[in-house]
Amino acid sequence: MKARYLTATAVGAVLSAAGLTASTASAQSNELTLCWAAWDPANALVELSKDFEAQSGIKMKFEFVPWPNFADRMLNELNSGGQLCDLLIGDSQWIGGGAENGHYIKLNDFFAAESISMDDFAPATVYAYSTWPKGEPNYYALPAMGDANGWFYRKDWFEREDIRAAFMEATGRELGEPQTQKELLEIAQFFQGREIDGQTVYGASIFTERGSEGITMGATGAMYAWGFKYENTPGAYDMEGAVNSPEAVEALEFYKELYKTGTPPGYDNAYMEQSLDAFKSGQVAMAMNWFAFFPGLAADPNVGGDKIDFFVNPAQNQPASTLGGQGISVVSYSDNVEGALDYIKWFAQPDVQKKWWSMGGYSCHVAVLNDPDFVNSAPFAADFLAAMDNVYDFWQEPAYASLLLAMQDRLHTYVVADQGTAQEALDGLIADWTEVFEDEGKL
Amino acid sequence: MTDTPIDRMARATPPHVARRVRGLSDRAIAWLFVAPTIFLLLAINIFPLIWTVRLSFTNFAANRPGREVEWVGLRNYQRILTDDGIWANMQTTAHFLIWTITLQVLIGFTLAWLINRKFRGNDLLTTLIVLPMMLSPAVVGNFWTFLYQPQIGLFNYVVELFTGVPASSFSMLGAGGLAKWSIIIVDTWMWTPFVMLICLAGLRSIPDYIYEAADVDRASKWRQFWTITVPMVLPFLMLAVLFRGIENFKMFDMVVLLTGGGPGNETLLASIDLKREAFEKWRTGYSSAYAIILFVTVFGLASIYVKALNKVKER
Numbered sequence: 157m158k159a160r161y162l163t164a165t166a167v168g169a170v171l172s173a174a175g176l177t178a179s180t181a182s183a184q185s186n187e188l189t190l191c192w193a194a195w196d197p198a199n200a201l202v203e204l205s206k207d208f209e210a211q212s213g214i215k216m217k218f219e220f221v222p223w224p225n226f227a228d229r230m231l232n233e234l235n236s237g238g239q240l241c242d243l244l245i246g247d248s249q250w251i252g253g254g255a256e257n258g259h260y261i262k263l264n265d266f267f268a269a270e271s272i273s274m275d276d277f278a279p280a281t282v283y284a285y286s287t288w289p290k291g292e293p294n295y296y297a298l299p300a301m302g303d304a305n306g307w308f309y310r311k312d313w314f315e316r317e318d319i320r321a322a323f324m325e326a327t328g329r330e331l332g333e334p335q336t337q338k339e340l341l342e343i344a345q346f347f348q349g350r351e352i353d354g355q356t357v358y359g360a361s362i363f364t365e366r367g368s369e370g371i372t373m374g375a376t377g378a379m380y381a382w383g384f385k386y387e388n389t390p391g392a393y394d395m396e397g398a399v400n401s402p403e404a405v406e407a408l409e410f411y412k413e414l415y416k417t418g419t420p421p422g423y424d425n426a427y428m429e430q431s432l433d434a435f436k437s438g439q440v441a442m443a444m445n446w447f448a449f450f451p452g453l454a455a456d457p458n459v460g461g462d463k464i465d466f467f468v469n470p471a472q473n474q475p476a477s478t479l480g481g482q483g484i485s486v487v488s489y490s491d492n493v494e495g496a497l498d499y500i501k502w503f504a505q506p507d508v509q510k511k512w513w514s515m516g517g518y519s520c521h522v523a524v525l526n527d528p529d530f531v532n533s534a535p536f537a538a539d540f541l542a543a544m545d546n547v548y549d550f551w552q553e554p555a556y557a558s559l560l561l562a563m564q565d566r567l568h569t570y571v572v573a574d575q576g577t578a579q580e581a582l583d584g585l586i587a588d589w590t591e592v593f594e595d596e597g598k599l
Numbered sequence: 600m601t602d603t604p605i606d607r608m609a610r611a612t613p614p615h616v617a618r619r620v621r622g623l624s625d626r627a628i629a630w631l632f633v634a635p636t637i638f639l640l641l642a643i644n645i646f647p648l649i650w651t652v653r654l655s656f657t658n659f660a661a662n663r664p665g666r667e668v669e670w671v672g673l674r675n676y677q678r679i680l681t682d683d684g685i686w687a688n689m690q691t692t693a694h695f696l697i698w699t700i701t702l703q704v705l706i707g708f709t710l711a712w713l714i715n716r717k718f719r720g721n722d723l724l725t726t727l728i729v730l731p732m733m734l735s736p737a738v739v740g741n742f743w744t745f746l747y748q749p750q751i752g753l754f755n756y757v758v759e760l761f762t763g764v765p766a767s768s769f770s771m772l773g774a775g776g777l778a779k780w781s782i783i784i785v786d787t788w789m790w791t792p793f794v795m796l797i798c799l800a801g802l803r804s805i806p807d808y809i810y811e812a813a814d815v816d817r818a819s820k821w822r823q824f825w826t827i828t829v830p831m832v833l834p835f836l837m838l839a840v841l842f843r844g845i846e847n848f849k850m851f852d853m854v855v856l857l858t859g860g861g862p863g864n865e866t867l868l869a870s871i872d873l874k875r876e877a878f879e880k881w882r883t884g885y886s887s888a889y890a891i892i893l894f895v896t897v898f899g900l901a902s903i904y905v906k907a908l909n910k911v912k913e914r
Contacts, residue, residue: 235662257665420771422767422773424773424774532801561879573865
C-alpha cells in the first residue's frame, strides 16, 4: 500500500512538473523581452509596442539599463550567452562583436523572405547600425533609432537686446547660432561667468565623462569637424598621419580650450545627464547632447518652448556630427527567435515608423525622413536631417571596447587632467590602438 | 561514571546508524566532517586560482568563445611588468594605501585615546563618530560627489571660508593633483572610526593597575604613554592596519563613484584597472596574469606583516 502510494505520488509529481514546464514554455513563446538603454525614447517604444502586443498577442517585456552601465550590462549578458534579451537595441559600435561572436542573428534571409528592403532606410543608418563588415550587405540589425550629437541653446538669452549688444561689442558680430566650431567657442566664452537675471551663467555643457564613452563622443564632434580620420585607407588600419594629423591635433586643442574656458566649474566628468541638468537648471547658454533628448527638451516647462532652439554640430573644415543611435537585433541565444523576428517585421512597416517618429523615436525609414512635412514636424527635425547627412562613427570592431577605453584614457588625461600635449595624446592613442589590432591579428 | 554530552549523544544514536558508523576510525570520522568544507574550499577558492594561473599563460578572451586559444608563455607577465601605465597605477594604489592608513591610524588612535577618558556623552559621541563606517560605499561615493561639487558643495565652501580661495575656482575631483587627495579624504572620513574602535578595544584592555604602579614609580604621563599605552595597543593597531591595508588594496566601488579613475588616470587604482581589463576589454588571459601579480603582492606583503604582528604579540 505504502509503495503504491509513493509511486502514485512520484508519478503525480513528474506529471505536474511536466505540466509546469509545458506551461512555462508556452508562456515564454508568448513573451518577448526587449533590452535597451533607459532613456526617453525607450519610454516611447513601450507605448508604441502596445500596438504589437494587440496585433500579435505576444506580451512585451522590457529591460532598460541606465546609459553609464548599459554597455557593461548588455555586453556581459551577450558574452555569457544569456537569455534575458530576445531583442536588443545595441549601440552601433557593438555590431562587429555581435556579428563575429555570434551574438546577433544574421537577418539577410529573413529580410528577403519578408520583403524588407534596406533601401527603405537612410543609407548612413544602414551602414552604421546594420552592416558587418562595414558596408558589406550582411545585415545584423534593422535601423531602429537614428541619432547624432547635436546642440541646443537658450534662444531667449540669444534674443535679448542687452546680451546681443554686449556680444556685438565684444566680438564685432551678431549673436546667433554658431556656424563654425570657433564661433561656438567664442559664444561659450562670451557667456562664461556672465550675470543674467542675477545668476552667474556659463558658456556650454559638453561631454567630459571618463568611465564609459562620454569624452570620446564629445571630443570627436570637434575632431570630425576638423577632418579627423581613423585610417588613411579604410580597412587598412594605417593610423599614422590620420589619427594624429595636424587637423586632429588642432581639434583636440580646441576641445580642451572649450572645456577650460567655456564650461561650468566641476563639469569634469559630465555626460548626457549632467548636460541636461546644466541646461535645465539655467546654468549654461548652450549644451551638447544626443538628438534623442531633444523632444523632451522642447517640451520642458522651464527651458523648452520659446526659450530653446537647436543647431547641428557646427562645421569647421567640413560638416560632421558624431553618430549615435542603434539598430535592433535578434539575440541568437533567445528561445523565441520567431517572435523576435515578428517584432522586427512589424517595426519595419512605414506606418509604424511614422508613429515611432511622432512619439519621440527617431525613425530611419525614408518614408518618414523624405516626407515633405518632416522638416517642419519638430523644431529640431531639419537639424536632425542635416546631422544624419554627415555622421561619423567610432570603430565598430569586435575589440571596440579596448579601442574606446584607450581613447577615453588619452583624451581625459589631456583635456581634463591637463597632462601632456594634444600631439602626445594622439600619438599615444595610435600606440594603444596598434597594440589592440596586433592582439586581434589585424596588424 | 560521568555522564558527558558525548555519552548522551552516543546513547541517543539509533542502532542502525551506530552499526554503520562502527568500524570507522576517529581519523575517518574527522575527515567525514571536514570533507564538505574542504570540497567547498577547493571548488570556490583553489580551483579558480589554479584555473586563473593556467589562463594567465594564454591569450584567452572570455567574450570570444570561438577564437583559438594560444599558449603565450610568460608574455602576459612580461607585458604587465614592463607597462609604464600599470606601474603608474601601482604607484597610485601605494599612494592611496600609505596615506589612508597613516591618517586613519593617527586620527583613529587620537580619537580612541581621547574618547577612552570618562566624560558625559561619551557613548553618544562614540556612536556619532562610528556612523560613517556604517554607510554603504556607494552612498558615501555619491554623497561626497555632491560635497565636492565646486558650485554647491559644502567642502569647497568651507575651504573658501578658511582660505579665501573661491569655491568655484577649483574642483577636487576633476583637477590634476587634487583628485588623489580627494579620495584619501573620503576613505579617511569613512574608515577612521573603524581604526578608532579597534584602538579603543586595545586601550580598554590595559589594566588600570599598570598605570597605578607607574604612578607609584613617579613615571610621567608622557613616559606612561610611550612605555605602557603604545606597546600594549600596538598589536591591536597592527591588526587594524592589516585589515585596512587589505581592504584598501582592493578598493573599487567608492573611487569609481567619486572619480571613475580620473581625471585621466590620476586615481586609477590597480583594482579598477584590473576590472577594466577583465570585464570591459575582456582580455581574460592578460587580466589573469595581472590578478596573479596582485595576489602574489598582497599575499607576500600580508605574510611578512603577519609575522611581524606575531613577533609584537610575543613580546
